[in-house]
Amino acid sequence: MTLVVTGGAGYVGSVCARHLLDAGNDVVVVDDLTTGHRDAVPDGARLVVGDVADVADEVLGAGDVDGVVHCAARSLVGESTEQPAKYWHGNVVTTIALLDALRRHHVPRLVFSSTAATYGEPETSPITEDAPTRPTNTYGATKLAIDHAIGNYAAASAGGLGAVSLRYFNVAGAHTGTTGVPALGERHAVETHLIPLVLQVALGQREEIAVFGDDWPTPDGTCVRDYIHVDDLAEAHLLALDLLARGEAPDGGHLVCNLGNGTGFSVLEVIEACRRVTGHPIPARVAPRRAGDPGVLVASSARARDQLGWKPSHTDLDGIVADAWAFARSR
Numbered sequence: 001m002t003l004v005v006t007g008g009a010g011y012v013g014s015v016c017a018r019h020l021l022d023a024g025n026d027v028v029v030v031d032d033l034t035t036g037h038r039d040a041v042p043d044g045a046r047l048v049v050g051d052v053a054d055v056a057d058e059v060l061g062a063g064d065v066d067g068v069v070h071c072a073a074r075s076l077v078g079e080s081t082e083q084p085a086k087y088w089h090g091n092v093v094t095t096i097a098l099l100d101a102l103r104r105h106h107v108p109r110l111v112f113s114s115t116a117a118t119y120g121e122p123e124t125s126p127i128t129e130d131a132p133t134r135p136t137n138t139y140g141a142t143k144l145a146i147d148h149a150i151g152n153y154a155a156a157s158a159g160g161l162g163a164v165s166l167r168y169f170n171v172a173g174a175h176t177g178t179t180g181v182p183a184l185g186e187r188h189a190v191e192t193h194l195i196p197l198v199l200q201v202a203l204g205q206r207e208e209i210a211v212f213g214d215d216w217p218t219p220d221g222t223c224v225r226d227y228i229h230v231d232d233l234a235e236a237h238l239l240a241l242d243l244l245a246r247g248e249a250p251d252g253g254h255l256v257c258n259l260g261n262g263t264g265f266s267v268l269e270v271i272e273a274c275r276r277v278t279g280h281p282i283p284a285r286v287a288p289r290r291a292g293d294p295g296v297l298v299a300s301s302a303r304a305r306d307q308l309g310w311k312p313s314h315t316d317l318d319g320i321v322a323d324a325w326a327f328a329r330s331r
């Protein structure tokens, strides 16, 4: 197939592009390189530099594109609340332009990077896809709005567009190719994610890690999250495209699937894993809770398993951290 990966110079997008190429597809990456890295675009992919909304017609009109994996997004939770326009325009308006272009050029498949942030503070755990969606930040609200838009476009196209929204939980680890060298991982200019921040302490790039709250209603008082290896996540995109190619999207043409390991780890457990993997003492200090953080976010991935045939293979936290550590040290 010929597939377009938007945001293919970013963390998740580049790993998805790599997996798609390895499976024998032709891949075009679209990325404006504002947060992505040119050298993260996998060898063998063609890079088109530009905003998705600006280049969609050029890219989708050029030939027979079989599908789009739409990862390009603004994705900093804190920033989203301070600068809502950047997120409503950058995520929602851009994706509507993409949906219009998909329709104009009769592109039949879309896989969208959605997020657990669409659920907000959950009432039950693990979270299933029919849980209430009440996002607690602008980022999650924009992703939820896009999920709704995709559902409407898919339903109205009467079989013309099949779509899968994948709601990622906490993506972590790095892609290790056949060489065993972790080539693609997380490198954000502004790093806010727990595992890379903890590893920065082990690398001597920061003094300590702040633990955002130790008074949560969890076994050790720190927040619990569901960490999923980026290679497992990427595989789900391939399975979603396969499902759409078989014409097995549900009635209405839009499937929403959570993606997580189904196991929760606390902030302290993550720090301990990082200590084991790096051999560094990693000083930690308790800090106030971070605004908008839910206490526990753990996925039910039953639907991904049943509908996509997806099963994560990197469920061990130390293994996920070890890949992230190998990548961090290689930079």
Ligand code: UDP
Pocket (backbone or CB within 6 Å): 170, 192, 193, 194, 195, 197, 209, 210, 211, 212, 213, 223, 224, 225, 267, 290, 293
């Ligand atoms: N966290 C923390 N200290 C940090 C960064 C994150 O204690 O410096 C916590 C955060 O409160 C959350 C968990 O680690 O409970 C994972 O946060 P991250 O930003 O990696 O992902 P999120 O769950 O917000 O998507």
